[in-house]
Amino acid sequence: MILLLDLGNTRLKFALLDGTTFTHRGAFGWDADIAHELAALWAAWPTPTRVVGASVVDSARETAVDVAARKAFGLKAEWVRTPAQACGVTNAYAEPQRLGVDRFLALVDAHAAGRSPCVLASVGTALTLDALDAEGRHLGGWIAPGPLLMQQSVLGATVQVRPSAAGNVRDLADNTADGLASGCWQACAALVDRFVERSRDTLGGHPTVTLGGGDAAVLAPLLENEVMLVPDTVLRGLAVWATVHTATVDIA
Structure with a gap:
């Protein structure tokens, strides 16, 4: 099982992927005490083998979510950073990292789903x-x-x-x-x-x-x-990414 994280501007969405199915889901607005609320919720969830996240927010919020994952599961979050090419999708940007990772993962989901x-x-x-x-x-x-x-x-x-x-x-x-x-x-x-x-x-x-x-x-x-x-495109794209990329290190 893989815990997938979508850190958006308005809120954090997350889902537990078991095979090809999301078995658990949740979301919090950023006004919550994220580290505390997540750790409390995740304590009752099955323990995943990996935690994979995509973020368009600041490093402080990434750190808070990472702290919660470490506390609940003893796992470090793997942060996906926008590449030039991955999962059958080629990035149009001359500076690939400038394309928001949320947009790239939505493209990955669309391509994988045959849309x-x-x-x-x-x-x-x-x-x-x-x-x-x-x-x-x-x-x-x-x-x-x-x-x-x-x-x-x-x-x-x-x-x-x-x-x-x-x-x-x-x-x-x-x-x-x-x-x-x-x-x-x-x-x-x-x-x-x-x-x-x-x-x-x-x-x-x-x-x-x-x-x-x-x-x-x-x-x-x-x-x-x-x-x-099409809801949850980032989480769906993350599911494709995590299935293809098995490394448990930060992806630059």
Whole structure:
């Protein structure tokens, strides 16, 4: 069994992989006492043979999670760092390590699951978009603020835009709260649709379009393109990675 860790900007997600099945799952926001909460929870879990993690957060939070793994299982976390090529996927970046490991592992999951050629969209703190061809070549992508971060940026940069409640997405908003929510969510939807159109021909004309991330279910109905909701892409990609890479050392 392998304990898989996805350290995202908003929260930590984790799952215990037994063969090809996730037998245990969990998640914590970063406002929790991570080291304590994880160690307490994991004390009741079966002991894995390895702990493999992907992180887009700072070293302090990585250390806290590593401390919990050592306390609960006596195991050191193996941190996956973005490579130039792995698991059948080739990174488009000239400096491979600059591509977020979460994006790379989502590409690994898509390729392993047979969804390529495809466009991968993930909506959370950031909105990321990537194109993957049928041979597993990452062709590049876009990055933008996610819809909630967009709204926060407007609120932080203005004085009079201060809605008293969260707004709803409407075609024609007649109040500030709905106007702000509608503009930000529709902007993200339009960006996804634009990326699909710009990459369609390069991907052979009919790419699969997948949508993941914490806000995927909210964004999906706003898109003009048909999309496939794919949850837990980082954990799924980690499962592929951990199966292929058996070393129990940090991967640079």
